[in-house]
Amino acid sequence: MQKKVKPSHAQENDGTDGALELLGPPDVAGYASWVMQHPSALDMFDSITKEAKSKNVVVFLDYDGTLSPIVEDPDKAFMSAEMRMAVREVAKYFPTSIISGRSREKVKEFVQLSNVYYAGSHGLDILAPRAVKSSDKKVNEGAFQPAKLYLPAIQEITVELEDTIREIQGARLEDNKFCISVHYRQVQPKDHEVLKERVKSLVVNRLEFRLTEGKMVLEVRPSIEWNKGDALNFLLDTLGFNNAKDVLPLYIGDDRTDEDAFKVIAARRVGFPIIVSSIPKDTIAWYSLRDPSEVLAFLLRLAKWKKSETSLNREI
Structure with missing residues (x-):
């Protein structure tokens, strides 16, 4: 079986949030070029199932x-x-x-x-x-649950996060038990950086936590590998x-x-x-x-x- 290797163009982001970097504008030509590097799993279905047999x-x-x-x-x-x-x-x-x-x-x-x-x-x-x-x-x-011992600290910072974002219209906190998500999809663009700074300032000196980013969401997680x-x-x-x-x-x-x-x-x-x-x-x-x-x-x-x-x- 042929060994697959990491695409040569892929580069890991060095930022602490592990963000994915956009390679270009969401245009048809750009996407077509990108798909050549990451072929459609539907188009490649026969090859995938041949390898999976x-x-x-x-x-x-x-x-x-x-x-x-x-x-x-x-x-x-x-x-x-x-x-x-x-x-x-x-x-x-x-x-x-x-x-x-x-x-x-x-x-x-x-x-x-x-x-x-x-x-x-x-x-x-x-x-x-x-x-x-x-x-x-x-x-x-x-x-x-490898982070079970963090639960008391997570519950504590959840309360602090609620107080921190309360004044920002559209901000929403979601308690995911071992991960606290701060959604800002409904926050006005002008307030995005304000929200991020408030959350970051709350987490920065708490060594038991780390902050990551997803799609329009900040996530506070335990500092566990x-x-x-x-x-x-x-x-x-x-x-x-x-x-x-x-x-x-x-x-x-x-x-x-x-x-x-x-x-x-x-x-x-x-x-x-x-x-x-x-x-x-x-x-x-x-x-x-x-x-x-x-x-x-x-x-x-x-x-x-x-x-x-x-x-x-x-x-x-």
């Missing part, structure tokens, strides 16, 4: 911007019934995990499926589906696949926090890191999908392909 594919999915559209009100980021059906079908054939910055309980409430793993707070809160017997006792006995890439490795290990040579992780995500998972797959040199974007972005993902509608189409094709493969093997 007779291998153990493990599916990892982000939520916002991947399974659901990005919306003004984060409480209304609902996934469609068609997307839920597609994820359910995929999970029938492949171990499937949702890795989100939202709290585990919140993303589970959105997804409403019992046959997937849920990893909330960027992987700081992981729970296996009840039907799955994990090889890791920590998962079987309850949620795996753990991200979506670590969660991906933990879940592979939990499933008994971490050292397996025939495992192919497939990760679909749209945000800069998903780059941590892409890095893990790039380091393994096999697998399918897929970014969801309709504009050119600097990324180390190898493939792309434009938006959640293309994610839906890809997942449906993936489930259909595996179902066909399974039926063929039974006949043989």
Whole structure:
């Protein structure tokens, strides 16, 4: 099997927020050029499934911007019934995990499926589906929460953040248990920097926390060496696949926090890191999908392909 390598044009941002740098304006020509570097996973589907044949594919999915559209009100980021059906079908054939910055309980409430793993707070809160017997006792006995000791401090800074942003119209705080999100999508552009400075000033001298950025959101997280890439490795290990040579992780995500998972797959040199974007972005993902509608189409094709493969093997 041909080893994949990190695209030569991809450069990691040196900023502390891990931001993805736009490579150019969101124009048709620019996107067409970018897609040549990050080919559509739909166009490459036959090549992907050819590589996946007779291998153990493990599916990892982000939520916002991947399974659901990005919306003004984060409480209304609902996934469609068609997307839920597609994820359910995929999970029938492949171990499937949702890795989100939202709290585990919140993303589970959105997804409403019992046959997937849920990893909330960027992987700081992981729970296996009840039907799955994990090889890791920590998962079987309850949620795996590597930052559990930080909870009192998180609750304390949550109150301080609420006071800090209260006067900024449109600012919204979301408690994701191990990650506190400050949304500013509805804040006037003139107030964006004011909001950022207030949040940064609150966090800068708190060594137990670090500040990262997502799409129109600031996130306060525990200063623990753990991200979506670590969660991906933990879940592979939990499933008994971490050292397996025939495992192919497939990760679909749209945000800069998903780059941590892409890095893990790039380091393994096999697998399918897929970014969801309709504009050119600097990324180390190898493939792309434009938006959640293309994610839906890809997942449906993936489930259909595996179902066909399974039926063929039974006949043989």
